[in-house]
Amino acid sequence: MALALAVMAVLWAGVPRAEAATSISTVAEELRRNPVYVDPAMSAQLPPTEAAxxxxxxxxxxxxxxxxxxPADQPTRNLFTDLRTATGVTGAYAVRLGDRFDARADASVLPRTAVRNxxxxxxxxxARTQLADFTDRxxxxxxxSAPAGWDGVERGGTVSTTALITAGAVLVASGAGAYALVRRGRSRREAEQQAALEKLRVVxxxxxxxxxxxLDRLDFHPAEAGADDAMRADYERALDSYDQAKQYMAEARRPxxxxxxxxxLEDGRFSLARLAARREGRPLPERRPPCFFDPxxxxxVADEEWTPPGGAPRRVPVCAADRIRLADGLDPxxxxxxxxxxRRxxxxxxxxxxPWAGGYFGGGLLPGLLAGTLLGSMMATPSYAAAYGAGYGDFGGYEGGDVSGADFSPADFGDFGMGGGFGGGDFGGGDFGGF
Structure with missing residues (x-):
């Protein structure tokens, strides 16, 4: 028996074993020290000198x-989201996986369209041409800006003499001025956000x-004759929406x-519309955005054509009352x-x-609805994305290079509802997961 076990051990030792996938924590740790990480098994694709x-x-x-x-066999499920979370730095993340390539980025650093292109x-x-071209562009x-952890640090974890000399020269030349400038910039941004929040608070x-x-005008009681469980559920959701909206506003710290x-609030009003339809015996309403003119x-109830002063015609969602006004040639x-x-x-x-409009209408609707307006024009500019994010209402709490840890939205990061995977497993190849 002992001899048989010994033979089996020898045979097992000679069987090639699959290499374990590179730990995301390992990759993230290296990226916090250096912008380029090459798995040892992939050094032929990007040799150390070219990586440096x-x-x-x-x-x-x-x-x-x-x-x-x-390596090509690195699991792709949630790879970008997990890598971004583990690294914890707002930025753009590009991954070469075997012979496939893809990227994601926080919207404050690169808009989704830019990443896709x-x-x-x-x-x-x-590999070498691809990574060089992607980096250049x-x-x-x-x-x-780059994270502070990269300053003068090489892959081996040692600080180069040149980097030390350069850092010393910069410190002598600028002293505390650069730090004060950064502080002033952040203070200015925080003051602007607070001013914006106070404007929004009134509205x-x-x-x-x-x-x-x-809700006060609503003539409904859960125990009234004819009330059923569906009506009571709609009523409860409407009440909960009121309490939640007040709580969320009390807790708001950023625009x-x-x-x-x-x-x-939009969810609550839809619950009220469903309750009214049930009580009146009408078909339940479809889920539609609120009235564009005033949520x-x-x-x-419908999309109608409307032309803003000095703008181009577009179709906008309208309530029943404004639909009648437009049909009669009146202003909504x-x-x-x-x-x-x-007042404007x-x-x-x-x-x-x-942010206010984004909550009512969702980011996908806003570009078409607001085309040609002041808000729509601002949202289409890079400066708006840099200051407020690219999500039509997502101001973004962190700028490129800031350490945010896990405080980021996967939707804002550009995973497009795929959970951080590569297009549901189709990494690269022209199908970038719903870009």
Whole structure:
């Protein structure tokens, strides 16, 4: 028996074993020290000298670009999301996986369209050319600065003499001035966000009050004759939405927090519309966005053509009352808000109303609805994406290179509902997971 076990042990020792996948924690740890990580098994694709040159180029550009070259059998499920979470730095992440390539980025660093176009432009190239071309093109487009952990650190974890001399010269020349400048920049940004939040607070409080008045006018009691469980459920959801909206607004600390408030109010009004239909014996309404002219009007009933002053025609969701007004050639009842120049329609009141509108209408609807308006024009510019994020209301709490840890939205990071995978398993190859 002992002899048989010994023979089996020898035979087992001679059987090739599959290499374990590279730990995401290992890759993330290396990327926090250096912008380029090459798995030892993949050094033939990107030799150390070329990896070092690519790393130097990224550092010199002072951009938060991370590149990883991993084996083909590396699991792809949630790879980008897990890598972004483990690294914890706002930036753009590019991965060469065997002979496949793809990338994701925080919206404050690179918009989704830019990521898609950059990835498409290098498909089919060999590893060295592909990574070099992607880096060249991405660095020109990216926003943000490199993380501080990269300064003067080589892959082996030692600090180069040149880096020390350079760092010393910079410190002597600038002293505390650079630090003070960064602090002033962050303080200015925080002050701007607080000012925007206070503007939004007035408008959202009006929305919450209007919704509360709707509930007060509602002639319904859960125990009344004819009430059934479905009606009571709609009523309970409507009440919960009111309480949740007040709580979310009380907890709001940044302008993007307002989006959750208006999403909740929109949910509540839809519950009220369902309750009304059940009580009146009508078919349940389909889920539609609120009235474009004033979300307090409730869910829309149709899309109608409308032309803003000086703008192009577009179809917008309208409530029943505004649909009649438009058919009669009258102006709709438009939600106006206070500005320095007097009361204006919310779409002409500045970028702070992006989160408010985004909660009601969702990011996918806004570009078409707001085309040609002041808010729509601002949202289409790179400066809006840099300051407020690319999600039509997502201000983004961190800029490129900031350490955010796990505080990021996978949707904002560009995983497009795929959970961080590569298009549901189709990594690269022209199908980038719903780009």
């Amino acid at each position: 040159e690519l790393s130097r180029q990224i550092k010199d550009a002072d951009k938060p670009l991370f590149i990883a070259v991993l 950059l990835v498409t432009s290098v498909q089919g190239e060999d 991405a660095l020109v487009t990216m926003r943000g 959202v409080d009006e929305d919450i009050t209007a919704y509360g008045e709707e 993007e927090d307002v989006r959750l408030v208006t999403e909740t 307090r009007h409730g869910p829309s 009842q438009i939600r106006e808000v206070a500005t320095d120049g007097g 329609p919310y779409w002409d009141a500045g970028p702070a109303y992006g």
